C-alpha cells in the first residue's frame with residue numbers, strides 16, 4: 001500500500017512510519033519539522049521512506065506533495081498539539097488544526113485517496129465527564145481551543161464522507177507515551193518524568209496526584225492507526241486502554257522501573273492547574289469491535305520500556 005503520513009517526523013508519526021515500513025508499505029512523509037525531527041526518521045529514510053518538508057497551512061504545497069505521492073491512505077497526524085498554546089492563541093491553533101486539516105483532506109480527495117485517518121483526541125474533546133470510561137457517544141465539551149479545533153476537523157471528515165464519498169475515520173487517542181516523545185514538551189507527563197528520573201530530578205505533581213488519565217503505549221496506538229487505514233469503519237473511535245492511572249501510581253511505576261532507592265524521586269507538589277480535568281479514561285469496546293484491535297502493553301511495562309529508551313544524560 002502507498003501511504004502518506006503528515007506529521008511523520010514527530011513522536012507518534014515516526015513510530016507509525018516504522019510500523020508501515022515493517023509490513024511492506026511505501027511511505028511518504030509530509031512534515032514542516034516544527035516539532036518533529038528528521039532524526040526520528042533516520043532508519044525509515046534508509047528503508048525507502050521519503051520526507052517532504054511542507055507546512056499543512058500552505059494548500060499549494062500540500063497539494064503538490066499529495067498529488068505526487070498518490071497515496072491510497074492518508075494518515076493525518078500533523079498538528080498544533082499544545083493545549084496551553086491553543087488557549088493563548090486560539091486562531092493560530094485553528095489555522096493549523098482546522099484549516100491545515102481541511103487542506104490535507106482536500107488534497108487527499110483531489111489525489112483520489114481511498115481512506116483518510118485523522119488523529120483526534122479523547123480527553124480534550126470530552127472534557128470532564130459523568131461517564132468514565134467515556135464512550136464515543138458522550139457529549140463533547142472541550143475546555144480548550146485544541147479540543148475544539150480537533151472536533152471541528154472531525155466535522156470536516158464527516159462532510160467529506162457525505163459530499164465526496166471519501167472514507168474517513170477519526171481516532172480519539174488517550175494520553176500517548178513511549179519512545180521518542182519529547183521530554184521538554186507540554187504533552188507527555190511520562191516523557192517529562194522519565195527525563196527527570198534520568199537526570200536525578202524530582203517529578204512535579206500539580207494538585208494531589210489523584211487525577212487519572214488513560215495512558216496508551218505508542219506501540220499499541222500505531223497498531224490501531226494502521227488497522228484503521230485498512231478498515232472501513234467511519235466516525236469517531238476511541239483508542240485507549242480503558243484503565244485509569246493516577247499520577248502517584250505513575251510515579252510508583254517509574255520508581256519500580258528505574259530501581260529507585262528509598263527517599264529518591266519523591267514528588268514535588270504544586271498548586272493544581274486551572275481547568276485541568278480530574279478523571280479521563282476512554283471506553284474502547286468500539287475499537288475492539290470494528291478494528292479487531294486490543295491494547296497489549298500495560299502501564300508498568302510501557303513505562304519500563306519508555307525509561308529504557310531514554311538516552312543517558314551527557315556528562
Ligand SMILES: NC(=O)c1ccc[n+]([C@@H]2O[C@H](COP(=O)([O-])OP(=O)(O)OC[C@H]3O[C@@H](n4cnc5c(N)ncnc54)[C@H](O)[C@@H]3O)[C@@H](O)[C@H]2O)c1
Pocket residue numbers: 006007008009010011012013030031032033034035036037054055056057076077078079080081096100119120121122172173174175176177187
Ligand atoms: N501525544 C498525545 O498524547 C496525543 C493525544 C491525542 C492526540 N494526539 C495527536 O497525535 C498527533 C501527533 O502528535 P505527537 O504527540 O506525535 O506530536 P509531535 O509534535 O511529536 O508531532 C506532530 C508533528 O507534526 C508536525 N507539524 C506540526 N505543525 C505542522 C504544520 N503546520 N505543517 C506540517 N507539519 C506540522 C511536527 O513537526 C511534528 O513532526 C497530533 O495530531 C496530536 O494532536 C496526540
